[in-house]
Amino acid sequence: MNHPVKRKRITKEFKREIKKKESIEHSKPKVESLKEETKLKEASNLAQEAKPILKNKALFDKETNYFEAEGATYIEKKSAQLDQCKLELEIDAERERDLDSQRIEPFTLPTSEELEFEKTQPIDMTKLDTRIKSIIAVLHNFKNLKALGSHRSDYTEQLCRDLCEYYGYNEFLLFSFFKIFGVSEICDFLDANEVPRPLTIRVNTLKARRRDVAQALIHRGVNCDPIGKWSKVGLVVFDSPIPVGATPEYLSGQYTLQTASSFLPVLSLQPQEGSLKK
Numbered sequence: 001m002n003h004p005v006k007r008k009r010i011t012k013e014f015k016r017e018i019k020k021k022e023s024i025e026h027s028k029p030k031v032e033s034l035k036e037e038t039k040l041k042e043a044s045n046l047a048q049e050a051k052p053i054l055k056n057k058a059l060f061d062k063e064t065n066y067f068e069a070e071g072a073t074y075i076e077k078k079s080a081q082l083d084q085c086k087l088e089l090e091i092d093a094e095r096e097r098d099l100d101s102q103r104i105e106p107f108t109l110p111t112s113e114e115l116e117f118e119k120t121q122p123i124d125m126t127k128l129d130t131r132i133k134s135i136i137a138v139l140h141n142f143k144n145l146k147a148l149g150s151h152r153s154d155y156t157e158q159l160c161r162d163l164c165e166y167y168g169y170n171e172f173l174l175f176s177f178f179k180i181f182g183v184s185e186i187c188d189f190l191d192a193n194e195v196p197r198p199l200t201i202r203v204n205t206l207k208a209r210r211r212d213v214a215q216a217l218i219h220r221g222v223n224c225d226p227i228g229k230w231s232k233v234g235l236v237v238f239d240s241p242i243p244v245g246a247t248p249e250y251l252s253g254q255y256t257l258q259t260a261s262s263f264l265p266v267l268s269l270q271p272q273e274g275s276l277k278k
Helices: 004-063 065-070 074-103 112-119 125-140 152-167 171-194 210-219 260-269
Strands: 199-203 223-226 234-239 255-257
Touching: 125 152, 125 171, 152 171, 199 210, 199 260, 210 223, 210 234, 234 260
Parallel strands: none
Antiparallel strands: 199 234, 199 255, 223 234
16 A cells, blocks of 8 residues: 555656646747747848848849850959950040040140251250150040141151150161050150169089079179079079179189070070080
8 A cells, every 4th residue: 555645745746747848848939939030030130241242243143144144154254344344444534535635735846947946955855755745645636636737747757856865766766666666655665675674694504503603692792583493594683782793703704694585595495415516
């Protein structure tokens, strides 16, 4: 026969278990609702972040329907968009130039008497530079900026004469350059020729290694580096407190002054020992 105290205790424990189960079952919907709310919040945050991206993508796809049809990649689309922007900028710049040209008065060439008078005076480089730029502007928009009764050849001949005075070339050489480069690039070409080229040396590997020569020159205060990966014997000198052509290494034949372009024939022909013997 079961004890009544034990029976009461079992009944109480059973009721507690039932309450626990009921509380767990009641809390399940709350937990699930919280999870759903969290997911909804995350989804809304992602949607807010994606709005500008989707907007830009929609605009981009709208502008590149042709490329969508052709099945182009995203990089190709982006490149096409950049090309389109570049083209629009060039068109805007062309319009600005046209507006500027409409505001600029036609440029008149100096007369023969004025040119003769200039020959008797010291060269005014500022005046010469201004005239060169003005003539180039006229040649770029000859229809609107030319003076009445003037021909294009008059402006080009005067431009070449002024460039000869400004840069110190003879007329034959400068006219040859003008035929090659034209109005747009002639000044850029002549300015590039004015930039001093770097001093390069070629190490005589029969007498010394390039590393040893470089270290010896660096100890003398010379700032030098290897000329590039394509050459194993060349060094480029950026600046030097001493004459590079008067060092003991140079006088002993460890290196010689030589332009980088002169290295190329040897690399191309690759002469071997005894190849010149008949």
